[in-house]
Amino acid sequence: MTAETQRSGSRVSTAASPRPGRTRAIRRALALLVLLAVWETLSRIGWLDPFYVPPPSSVGRVIVDLVTTGQLWPHLGATATAAFAGLLLGVVLGIGLGFAAALSPLVADLLEPVMILLNAIPRVILAPLFVIWLGIGLASKLALATILVTVLIFFAVYNGIKEVDRRLVERIQTLGGGRSVLVREVYVPSVTAWVMGNFKVAVGFAFTGAVVGEFVASSRGLGYLLQFAQSTYNAALTIALILIIMTFVLVLFAVAERLERRLLAWRYL
Amino acid sequence: MLRVRGLTVGYGGEPVIDGVDLDLEAGRFASLIGPSGSGKTSILRVVTSLMQPLHGSVELDLDARDIGFLFQDDALLPWRTVRQNVTLGLKIRDVAFGDADTQADDWLTRLGLEGFGDRYPGQLSGGQRKRVAIAQVLALSPKLLLMDEPFAALDAIVRTRITQDLLDWVEREQLTVLLVTHDLEEAISVSDEVHVLSQGPRATIRARHTIDIPRPRNVLKVRRHPDFGPLLQTLWDELAGEVAEEGIAT
Numbered sequence: 001m002t003a004e005t006q007r008s009g010s011r012v013s014t015a016a017s018p019r020p021g022r023t024r025a026i027r028r029a030l031a032l033l034v035l036l037a038v039w040e041t042l043s044r045i046g047w048l049d050p051f052y053v054p055p056p057s058s059v060g061r062v063i064v065d066l067v068t069t070g071q072l073w074p075h076l077g078a079t080a081t082a083a084f085a086g087l088l089l090g091v092v093l094g095i096g097l098g099f100a101a102a103l104s105p106l107v108a109d110l111l112e113p114v115m116i117l118l119n120a121i122p123r124v125i126l127a128p129l130f131v132i133w134l135g136i137g138l139a140s141k142l143a144l145a146t147i148l149v150t151v152l153i154f155f156a157v158y159n160g161i162k163e164v165d166r167r168l169v170e171r172i173q174t175l176g177g178g179r180s181v182l183v184r185e186v187y188v189p190s191v192t193a194w195v196m197g198n199f200k201v202a203v204g205f206a207f208t209g210a211v212v213g214e215f216v217a218s219s220r221g222l223g224y225l226l227q228f229a230q231s232t233y234n235a236a237l238t239i240a241l242i243l244i245i246m247t248f249v250l251v252l253f254a255v256a257e258r259l260e261r262r263l264l265a266w267r268y269l
Numbered sequence: 270m271l272r273v274r275g276l277t278v279g280y281g282g283e284p285v286i287d288g289v290d291l292d293l294e295a296g297r298f299a300s301l302i303g304p305s306g307s308g309k310t311s312i313l314r315v316v317t318s319l320m321q322p323l324h325g326s327v328e329l330d331l332d333a334r335d336i337g338f339l340f341q342d343d344a345l346l347p348w349r350t351v352r353q354n355v356t357l358g359l360k361i362r363d364v365a366f367g368d369a370d371t372q373a374d375d376w377l378t379r380l381g382l383e384g385f386g387d388r389y390p391g392q393l394s395g396g397q398r399k400r401v402a403i404a405q406v407l408a409l410s411p412k413l414l415l416m417d418e419p420f421a422a423l424d425a426i427v428r429t430r431i432t433q434d435l436l437d438w439v440e441r442e443q444l445t446v447l448l449v450t451h452d453l454e455e456a457i458s459v460s461d462e463v464h465v466l467s468q469g470p471r472a473t474i475r476a477r478h479t480i481d482i483p484r485p486r487n488v489l490k491v492r493r494h495p496d497f498g499p500l501l502q503t504l505w506d507e508l509a510g511e512v513a514e515e516g517i518a519t
Contacts, residue, residue: 165344167340167342168346171340173319174317174319174336174337174338175357175361175405176333176362176409177357177361181361185346185349185357189349192348193348266389267391269392
């Protein structure tokens with residue numbers, strides 16, 4: 001018996017040289033340096049008011065101070081705790097509710113309108129309510145992060161199960177597989193794909209929830225520091241905090257991406 | 270091995286096929302041909318319990334586990350490797366993991382896919398995926414093989430090769446086969462008997478032909494057999510008549 005000629009395997013190894021990517025990175029780094037240099041110069045010669053637009057060197061100094069004095073860590077820790085706990089809780093709740101709604105029409109009838117409503121509104125408007133209910137501690141920002149993530153994951157799982165490939169289901173049935181085989185071989189991998197496809201967005205949502213929760217009312221966290229910087233008109237601290245949050249989220253995105261590539265290895269061939 | 274009596278199948282109460290009788294003896298290769306929409310696939314779906322009939326009965330002299338169903342598309346589990354896809358049915362049947370892997374690799378070798386066990390379906394060509402689907406079904410040693418236009422999406426060369434490989438196996442193992450196709454030449458090349466369905470809705474079996482071309486057959490050379498041409502003409506006329514009666518085309 002003979003095999004057909006194998007498809008050229010272009011997805012296995014792309015033999016492109018690494019140069020275009022590196023050139024692009026160098027160009028972008030140069031552009032950033034030029035921008036920072038111009039900004040610094042304009043600030044120093046007095047064309048930009050440092051009160052509104054402090055020079056990069058001041059922002060840099062603030063960041064270094066935050067790190068070296070250790071002031072940053074408890075706040076970063078507080079935000080990260082709320083965000084990660086919210087992410088975990090949101091993913092678990094979203095998967096649980098999504099499965100329940102997909103498998104039980106009664107649950108779907110009850111949950112769907114609530115989730116559609118929560119999906120349609122900017123969910124951060126719930127923040128003041130959570131503060132009133134749960135106080136200014138961890139609970140209120142955790143609740144906000146959780147609800148942001150839950151709604152996202154709920155729809156990923158619910159739609160993922162509803163739109164599962166019928167052909168695969170029939171394949172399992174004709175091979176003699178029952179419900180447990182279907183769940184293990186078709187539903188769980190399908191849902192994993194849907195959830196991981198939304199995971200980076202979920203990480204962003206979890207951080208949004210935590211920071212906004214802190215911004216509204218709290219006693220610690222990056223959102224609290226931001227609120228403090230804003231109320232004292234400290235532009236350098238505000239920009240420094242924005243950069244710190246951006247960096248942290250980007251690092252998390254990179255981790256989420258690696259996780260996605262590991263769990264969905266079959267997609268990245 | 271398979272007795273279908275008065276089978277009526279439909280969607281929303283409207284019969285697509287109406288009162289089909291079909292007998293298939295052990296070791297025979299039967300083809301079911303008919304115009305699109307004549308409910309050919311529905312018959313296979315009822316036999317495998319993927320669908321319930323409106324009326325009629327399906328009697329089988331074997332366990333449901335002894336039926337293999339080769340679908341039209343080659344939907345494999347994209348998140349499982351080729352080997353895992355082939356062992357899927359074996360593991361459902363509680364074959365020990367190591368044994369299942371060995372059997373799967375034997376099948377892949379037999380089908381010309383040696384060394385492909387650790388690939389994912391997304392890395393294979395259409396023909397290779399079809400071979401994996403065949404391995405998945407044949408690894409379960411079915412006694413009755415149902416096929417729903419399994420090679421329709423393949424190009425002519427790949428299609429001929431895979432058909433020949435499958436036919437060799439069927440002849441050697443004396444499998445009972447029911448093939449649904451709308452390719453008349455394919456039906457004659459591989460079958461012992463051809464059943465012609467009329468145009469749906471309310472399609473029924475319009476004609477049956479026995480094909481006495483000796484086995485083993487070569488799917489290319491069989492076309493030169495003296496019976497081939499006249500049979501093809503007969504089937505063509507019957508099907509064209511069906512479509513003409515519907516007033517679509519001649």
